[in-house]
Amino acid sequence: MIAADTREHAGGPHFNHHPNLAIAHWTSIRGYDGSGAVHHYQDPAANTTVLGSAWANVLPYFSMSATNGWSFMTQQGMTYGIVW
Amino acid sequence: MSGRPAALLALAWLLASCGGPVPSPVAGSPSGSGARPATPSPGGASPASPAPPAACRLSDVALAVPAGLQDLHGNVNGVTDRGELLVLQSHVGYVTDTLTVFDPATGASTLVVRRPAPSSEAAATSQVAEAAGDLGWVVWIEIGFALEHDDWRLWSYNRGTGAVREVAKFDPGPDGQAAPGWGSDVSLLGDTAAWSEPAMLGPNRMGQRVYVADLRTGAVRRLGAEAQWPSLVSPTELVAALQVGTDPASGGVLARPASFPLAGGRPVPQAWAPPALVVGEAASSAGTVVASVARVATADNVSEPAQVLTRGADGATRTYQLPGQWGPVAAGTGFLAWSDEQNVWIRPAGQAEPTLLLTTPADQFAESVTQVDIHAAGPYFLWRPVPMQGYDWGDVRLAKVVCP
Numbered sequence: 001m002i003a004a005d006t007r008e009h010a011g012g013p014h015f016n017h018h019p020n021l022a023i024a025h026w027t028s029i030r031g032y033d034g035s036g037a038v039h040h041y042q043d044p045a046a047n048t049t050v051l052g053s054a055w056a057n058v059l060p061y062f063s064m065s066a067t068n069g070w071s072f073m074t075q076q077g078m079t080y081g082i083v084w
Numbered sequence: 085m086s087g088r089p090a091a092l093l094a095l096a097w098l099l100a101s102c103g104g105p106v107p108s109p110v111a112g113s114p115s116g117s118g119a120r121p122a123t124p125s126p127g128g129a130s131p132a133s134p135a136p137p138a139a140c141r142l143s144d145v146a147l148a149v150p151a152g153l154q155d156l157h158g159n160v161n162g163v164t165d166r167g168e169l170l171v172l173q174s175h176v177g178y179v180t181d182t183l184t185v186f187d188p189a190t191g192a193s194t195l196v197v198r199r200p201a202p203s204s205e206a207a208a209t210s211q212v213a214e215a216a217g218d219l220g221w222v223v224w225i226e227i228g229f230a231l232e233h234d235d236w237r238l239w240s241y242n243r244g245t246g247a248v249r250e251v252a253k254f255d256p257g258p259d260g261q262a263a264p265g266w267g268s269d270v271s272l273l274g275d276t277a278a279w280s281e282p283a284m285l286g287p288n289r290m291g292q293r294v295y296v297a298d299l300r301t302g303a304v305r306r307l308g309a310e311a312q313w314p315s316l317v318s319p320t321e322l323v324a325a326l327q328v329g330t331d332p333a334s335g336g337v338l339a340r341p342a343s344f345p346l347a348g349g350r351p352v353p354q355a356w357a358p359p360a361l362v363v364g365e366a367a368s369s370a371g372t373v374v375a376s377v378a379r380v381a382t383a384d385n386v387s388e389p390a391q392v393l394t395r396g397a398d399g400a401t402r403t404y405q406l407p408g409q410w411g412p413v414a415a416g417t418g419f420l421a422w423s424d425e426q427n428v429w430i431r432p433a434g435q436a437e438p439t440l441l442l443t444t445p446a447d448q449f450a451e452s453v454t455q456v457d458i459h460a461a462g463p464y465f466l467w468r469p470v471p472m473q474g475y476d477w478g479d480v481r482l483a484k485v486v487c488p
């Protein structure tokens with residue numbers, strides 16, 4: 001399991017249906033395909049039945065290319081936290 | 085997106101928009117690089133309108149945005165019902181601190197708010213976001229940067245007096261913290277604003293709630309129902325996605341559009357839309373558009389087939405399977421619009437089929453990344469591709485939907 005800190009910003013691309021805001025967000029990479037070309041994520045932003053309001057507008061599990069994942073982890077020329 | 089595909093798209097759109105009803109939407113990738121299907125497949129319409137009136141059509145609005153607004157990571161965050169752009173800018177990094185209204189018709193800019201710039205991005209605690217505007221008001225959300233606490237505050241700007249006011253703020257839990265998640269766009273009609281946000285309803289219990297504000301008096305109501313994505317469709321009614329059940333497979337919310345009387349009273353679910361895993365909804369006098377998924381992703385199957393269901397003002401319902409994951413939906417005066425992560429469609433009132441406005445070529449498309457941006461207010465519709473890097477003002481498109 002690898003946890004990665006990602007950055008998104010207003011007006012830019014957003015992954016997994018996140019809102020059009022500047023966001024600092026940790027996701028975890030749970031696996032990969034294609035010799036690492038595609039990474040599989042789980043997103044703690046997904047709604048949760050624990051709090052009683054579980055709408056489907058965020059995927060609890062999603063996949064993204066390694067290139068784009070790395071882009072979100074290195075926005076603005078900076079590399080954020082990666083924990084494994 | 086490079087300039088050439090964008091120009092070809094613009095040409096295709098103009099050709100499609102010149103003649104009213106479009107028998108077949110603009111097809112194919114502008115680069116011929118094998119984009120996915122250009123049009124979602126209609127899954128049947130009912131009931132068919134026997135003699136549809138003349139269709140509304142798109143009319144391009146020229147945009148010449150000053151360099152001063154493009155600078156400082158300038159980006160369009162919304163459009164008003166008069167076709168003005170709501171532009172956000174950042175004086176430190178990507179911390180949006182400035183909101184300006186720009187009128188393409190006159191070239192005039194009006195500064196709405198400029199918050200003090202933080203000393204650094206790391207020191208920032210709030211950003212300006214989620215703006216909406218009309219003749220009388222501009223409203224926006226100010227919020228932090230973490231999805232685990234939706235610490236929103238809604239602000240208003242009176243365009244007549246210039247007065248700025250904090251209208252509402254998040255409902256915290258017992259620990260003072262905001263609920264996780266994020267809210268909807270803000271819907272404006274006259275002096276009324278409506279939006280939805282997650283709210284803490286008690287210890288370890290949250291819900292999605294619709295808020296309604298009278299901007300003139302400052303009175304704010306939080307509606308009791310579990311609902312999201314409100315649209316003010318008349319001075320007496322809003323339409324929002326209302327929970328009507330629970331998906332047995334995922335435990336997720338099953339919802340359908342419902343009419344909420346603004347004077348109070350129980351919401352009335354709209355029977356034309358079956359309960360579904362709704363992921364987006366918008367409504368206007370032109371009808372309602374609902375995006376939903378067939379199932380919730382699991383660790384073993386991340387696929388979430390998505391579809392859009394529309395109901396026009398003529399009462400006809402249509403279903404479109406989306407080729408990619410869902411994107412934002414929008415509704416304005418005389419049109420409904422929707423998207424997936426790669427494509428944007430609009431269906432002006434009276435048109436039998438949607439028009440494809442934008443597609444991201446397959447070789448530029450990134451799965452699970454939102455790469456289109458749409459906004460609607462009144463008769464205006466704005467759309468653009470969202471590249472993985474940078475912001476291309478030349479790709480921002482604005483149209484007015486003109487109805488006979």
